[in-house]
Amino acid sequence: MSYLLEPLSTNNITLKNRLVMPPMATRKSKKDGRISKNILDYYDEKSRGGYISLIIIEHSFITKRGKASEGQLSVADDNLVEDLKKLSNIIHGNGSKTVMQINHAGSAASKSVTGYEPVGPSAVANPRISNVPKELTEKEIRDIIEEFKSAAHRVKEAGFDGVEIHSAHGYLLNQFFSPLTNKRTDEYGGDVLGRIKIHLEIIKAVRDAVGEDFPILLRLGASDYMKGGTTIEDSKIAAIEFEKARVDILDISGGFCGYTPPDVNKQGYFAPLTQGIKKVVSIPVILTGGITEVDSAEKLLSESKADLIGVGRAIYKDSKWAEKAIKSLK
Structure with missing residues (x-):
């Protein structure tokens, strides 16, 4: 039996296999962040055939003040829910599960995009x-925190199978987690537990909004890969707390400013991070990072480097990648 073909179940979501399409910004939404035909067509093409067990929708802003860029998808208003249902329905109709990632850009936002001074x-x-x-x-x-809560409620109302909280890639929650950008002396700063206080409060608020049986994922930038930034040891502490707070799946990434590892051509270059996180939690862990070969995905799973494999750029470039990979294992 192939490792990649094994199903996985956790908190009211059953995935047919271990293949995940991670969130990748497309900038295909309308100017106001609404769903466009282009974005519906894009996810229709990627999900066709249902070969990918889980598709995580690109980061979507929870408030205009937290918008990262033009063309970014919005989940900032109740009147967006009906349009978002079109997206979840298309993906479900093709046979895949789907989760929506929600985000606030913090100081990575630009006044030219939001109309507001950036915050952090x-x-x-x-x-x-x-x-x-x-x-x-x-x-x-x-x-x-309330904006994250409201956004998560909209995600559930729109028919998605779960919600992912974004804390990676230099956006607001990564900024709170990182000692590079969090110099606070109040309860939201200091040691790791202080720097993830906002995360834990968001997780609780989101859980209150969506209920016990709705999956919550968290994308964690598990190392800033910058001098003075977060390390895997910080992230182990954080991951333990996130599991206690009832996060269902951890989606691991790295690099505060974007990251090109020395072994960028290595399949699954964030494996040292996921392997470290897996040692301290019992919930499923997603590994992404340069995975383009199905044999490498199998090997990473067989070595318990992760529970789920995220394939991004390869699927972005070739919408048939998942179909070819899954069929090659049967």
């Missing part, structure tokens, strides 16, 4: 784009 955990330069944000007040933090 501290008024220090974001190494990703070098701008200095306004430091969030505790009230503003509470408002953002």
Whole structure:
């Protein structure tokens, strides 16, 4: 029996195999963030045949203040739900499960896009784009927690199979987690537990919004790969707390400013991160990072480097990749 073909079940979601399409920004939405025909056609093409067990929709902004770029998908208003249902229905109709990723860009946002001054955990330069944000007040933090909660509720109402909270790639929750950008001296800063306080409060708020049986995923930038940034040891501490808070799946990535590892041609180059996380949690862990060969996916699973395999660029380039991979194993 192929490792990649084995089903996996966790908290009210059963995946037919271990193949995941990770979130990848397409910038195909309408100017206001609404679903466009282009985005529906894109996900229809990627999900056709249902060979991918789980498709994670690209990061979607929870509030206009947290919009990362033009063309980004929105989940910031109740009036978007009906359009978002079209997206979940297409993917379900093709035979795949789907989760929507929700995000706030924080200091990675631009006033030219949002119309607002960027905000962050501290008024220090974001190494990703070098701008200095306004430091969030505790009230503003509470408002953002509520925005995540409302966005998650919309995701459920739109018929998705789960929701993923984005804490990677230099966006707001990664900014709180990273000592590079979190210099706070209140309860939202300091050690790892302080720096993930906002995460834990968001997870609780989201769980309250979606109920016990709706899967919650969290994408964790498990190492900043920058001097003075987060390390895998920090992320092990965080992962334990996220599991306690009832996150169902951890989706592991890395690199605060984007990351090109020395072994960029190695299949599954974030495997050292997922392997470290798997040692301290019992919930499923997703590995992405340069995986283009089905034999490599099989090997990574057989070596318990991860529970699920995310294949991004290969599927982006070739919509038949999943079909060919799955058929080759049968």
